[in-house]
Amino acid sequence: MYALCDVNSMYANCEKVFDPTIRNKPVVVLTNNDGCICAACGIAKRMGIGKKFIPYFQVKKELAAAGAIVRSSNYELYADLSQRMMDTCARFAPDINVYSIDECFLYYGKQAAAPPQGWHALATQIRHTVWREVRLPICVGIGPTPTLAKAANHAAKKVEGFAGIAILDNKEAQQAALSQMAVTDVWGIGSRLGKRLNAMGVHSAWQLANRNPTLIRKEFSILVENTVRELNGEVRHTWDTVRSDKKEIYSTRSFGQRISEYEELRSALASHAEVVSAKLRKQKSLATSMTMFATSSPHDDEGYFKRSHFHRFTTATNDTRNIVRVTEEAMAHLFKAGVRYYKCGVGLMDLHNESLYQHDLFTPSNDSPSLMQCLDSINGKYGRATVHLAAKGFEQKFAMRRAFLSPQYTTRWSDIPKVIC
Amino acid sequence: MLKFIPIKAVAGIVGFESPAAEYTQLSLDLDQLLIDHPSATYIGIADGDSMVGDGIFSGDLLIVDRALEIKDHDVVVANLNGVFVCKKVNKSQRCLMSSGDNVPPYFLQEGDIFQVEGIVTRSIRLHRPFTKSL
Numbered sequence: 001m002y003a004l005c006d007v008n009s010m011y012a013n014c015e016k017v018f019d020p021t022i023r024n025k026p027v028v029v030l031t032n033n034d035g036c037i038c039a040a041c042g043i044a045k046r047m048g049i050g051k052k053f054i055p056y057f058q059v060k061k062e063l064a065a066a067g068a069i070v071r072s073s074n075y076e077l078y079a080d081l082s083q084r085m086m087d088t089c090a091r092f093a094p095d096i097n098v099y100s101i102d103e104c105f106l107y108y109g110k111q112a113a114a115p116p117q118g119w120h121a122l123a124t125q126i127r128h129t130v131w132r133e134v135r136l137p138i139c140v141g142i143g144p145t146p147t148l149a150k151a152a153n154h155a156a157k158k159v160e161g162f163a164g165i166a167i168l169d170n171k172e173a174q175q176a177a178l179s180q181m182a183v184t185d186v187w188g189i190g191s192r193l194g195k196r197l198n199a200m201g202v203h204s205a206w207q208l209a210n211r212n213p214t215l216i217r218k219e220f221s222i223l224v225e226n227t228v229r230e231l232n233g234e235v236r237h238t239w240d241t242v243r244s245d246k247k248e249i250y251s252t253r254s255f256g257q258r259i260s261e262y263e264e265l266r267s268a269l270a271s272h273a274e275v276v277s278a279k280l281r282k283q284k285s286l287a288t289s290m291t292m293f294a295t296s297s298p299h300d301d302e303g304y305f306k307r308s309h310f311h312r313f314t315t316a317t318n319d320t321r322n323i324v325r326v327t328e329e330a331m332a333h334l335f336k337a338g339v340r341y342y343k344c345g346v347g348l349m350d351l352h353n354e355s356l357y358q359h360d361l362f363t364p365s366n367d368s369p370s371l372m373q374c375l376d377s378i379n380g381k382y383g384r385a386t387v388h389l390a391a392k393g394f395e396q397k398f399a400m401r402r403a404f405l406s407p408q409y410t411t412r413w414s415d416i417p418k419v420i421c
Numbered sequence: 422m423l424k425f426i427p428i429k430a431v432a433g434i435v436g437f438e439s440p441a442a443e444y445t446q447l448s449l450d451l452d453q454l455l456i457d458h459p460s461a462t463y464i465g466i467a468d469g470d471s472m473v474g475d476g477i478f479s480g481d482l483l484i485v486d487r488a489l490e491i492k493d494h495d496v497v498v499a500n501l502n503g504v505f506v507c508k509k510v511n512k513s514q515r516c517l518m519s520s521g522d523n524v525p526p527y528f529l530q531e532g533d534i535f536q537v538e539g540i541v542t543r544s545i546r547l548h549r550p551f552t553k554s555l
Contacts, residue, residue: 018463020500024534087460133461133487135538410463414554419483419498419505421469421521 001119001169002149003106003142005089005126007082008157010102010136012041012050014081015071017135018409018417026068030056033254033401034072042137044068055299072402080410084134092126097239103153105146110235114169123165143168146237147230150187151177151205158185178206178231188227193220205231249287251275252345256401258297259341265294265334267393269327272346274388277320278379280348281372286316286357287348290326294334297342309333316357319367320375323348324389455543461488463539465498465505472496472507474520477544483507485539494518496541501527502534507541 007013011029016022026044028037037059040050049059049066056070063070082101090096093106106126115122123140130138141152148168155177156166168174184194186205200219202208209231217225226236251272259265269292280287293308309330317323327346334344359365378387385392407415456462467481475496477483485498493512498505501517508517508527517527529535 020505020538021503023500023503084460133458135487416482417463417465417505418468419465419485419507421467421472421477421479421507421519 001108001112001142001144002146003093003108003123003126003140004099004103004146004149004153005085005106005130005138005140006103006153006157007085008137008139009039009041009045010082011039011073011078012044012071013136014078015069015074015406016041017081018077019406022069026050026066027071028063028068029071029073030404031073033256034403035254038073057299070404072405074402074406074408076408076411077406081134081136085130085136085138088130088133089126092122092129105149107239119167119169120165123167127164137164139164141166141168143174144233145230145235147187147227148174148233151181151185151231154181154185174209174231174233175206178209179204181205183208186227186231188223193224196220247351248347248349249276249279249351250345250347251279252293252343252347254297254343255341258300260337260339262331262335262337263393265341265344266327266331267391268344269294269330269334269346270324270389270391270393271385272344273324273327274320274385274392276346276348277318277323277372278376280318280323280351281376284354285351286318286354287323287351288313288316289348289350290323291347291349292327292330292334292345294341294344296339300340300342302340305336305339307334307336314363315360315365316352317365317367318354319372320389322367324391328391455484456486457542458486458488461539462486462542465507467507467544469521471519471521471524472509473522475509476546477507477541478546480547480550482545482547483541484543484545486542487539489540489542491537491540498538498541500534500536500538505538510537 012027015027015029024043026047026049027041028044028050029039030036031038034056036053036055037050038052040052044050047066049063049068051059078101085102086096086098086104089104089106093108095107097105097107099105117125119142123142127138127140130136139153139156141149141154141156143149143152152166152168155168156162156164159166159177159180166173166177168177181204182194183189183197183202183205184191186208189197189208197203197208202211208228211228213225213228216228230236253272255268259268290311290313291308292311293306295306296302296304298304311326311330313322375387379385407417409415409417452459463485465483465485467477467479467483469479477496483498491497491510494509496507496509498507499510499517506517508519511518511526514526515529517529519526
């Protein structure tokens with residue numbers, strides 16, 4: 001059996017943990033640089049405000065009128081609370097797989113017998129413990145496969161009557177929950193697949209579960225077949241596929257203020273290149289393609305400017321020096337005098353496993369794994385960008401804009417909460 | 422021209438290893454001593470003199486544990502109407518007791534927002550203020 005524990009509106013509810021003044025108010029959280037809304041708490045959702053991915057400036061007045069509390073993303077706080085939530089959930093199962101910042105799978109073994117108190121009581125206990133000890137509201141879904149646990153979690157959250165907990169341990173419960181679930185809400189079924197399935201008359205998750213898996217494989221792929229089998233209680237996902245390496249790695253961000261200097265854009269790109277290189281090494285991959293882009297804001301009056309540049313490495317690499325060097329070459333394509341840049345980014349694609357990659361006989365790699373390892377361990381120990389290439393520059397003018405940032409209650413001494421005596 | 426094989430000279434001198442090297446793991450860790458439930462524990466800072474009778478002074482650090490069951494007369498941190506307060510709970514009388522001079526107990530009323538946030542398991546006095554800025 002698998003349990004999926006997932007925090008409701010993670011970012012918005014993290015803001016409430018150490019600020020009792022906003023516990024009963026609508027809270028919305030903005031993305032990097034306060035650009036768009038990325039999370040809204042239950043109260044805000046019920047009021048119909050704080051729709052995801054809407055630019056903040058478009059709804060600023062509406063939010064103020066509704067008395068909403070607006071916050072910038074406080075990643076330091078969210079990361080710490082996420083860790084606490086995972087540690088707490090881990091106490092309730094022999095095995096845990098952290099799936100994202102706000103969700104984890106708990107694994108109880110194949111054909112696990114129900115715990116003495118029953119699955120529902122166990123789920124209730126997890127939910128209450130996380131609320132009591134971390135002050136975050138979670139939903140728990142339990143099912144015999146990861147896909148059914150995900151579906152159970154969806155039901156727990158969205159279907160009335162479940163109140164945060166759903167157990168899909170028998171066919172009747174599965175039919176009841178899956179019939180009420182759109183096929184696009186099934187784990188792994190995106191909107192494009194959903195359209196094709198809809199055209200075949202498959203609208204609900206239950207209809208998908210009743211398709212012949214072999215025919216589905218012919219029509220779609222083994223991945224969709226696996227989903228169908230998982231919906232029927234046959235485990236197809238392994239921990240490895242649940243936690244697969246990223247197929248591409250991006251680092252992008254909008255600037256705090258518009259920038260128009262050549263040097264500023266160049267050092268911003270170099271800085272993103274350093275970030276993606278470090279991430280690439282962390283998952284022990286090599287990249288053979290790289291893309292870079294720089295744009296002005298579509299909301300500015302000057303007109304929209306967007307340029308991108310693609311580079312293919314002759315030899316797959318994960319050496320920061322090789323990756324940063326390419327940003328130099330890209331500048332000729334991306335920079336135009338007079339443009340007020342709003343955002344830029346670097347992406348690595350076509351990633352290969354470091355240990356399995358077949359190198360080219362005639363163009364040997366000039367990567368220096370030992371130098372990179374040294375760089376990573378220094379930065380790991382003393383903080384990001386303690387050692388970096390000079391190309392990134394020393395003065396970061398494009399640091400994130402976080403005008404509505406809450407204190408780092410748990411990670412900075414000067415920010416610990418005040419208690420009135 | 423004579424070719425050199427570039428092997429760096431290495432001096433074969435190493436000092437004696439410190440006899441204490443094996444014991445460096447034993448240095449004391451305050452977290453380990455003071456914090457029983459790391460993922461459920463928070464640190465706050467006291468502000469005010471209403472709890473001096475329990476040895477909590479303004480500026481003290483409070484270690485707050487959310488994992489413990491609350492007992493009568495525990496020193497707790499609670500959310501009282503949107504403010505974190507530090508008080509002693511009296512369950513039978515439904516009131517919050519202070520221990521400072523002439524501070525009356527606070528009886529919970531209908532309409533009050535009240536949630537216990539955790540139990541103050543330890544408090545730390547700074548007999549000399551910090552010299553470093555926090």
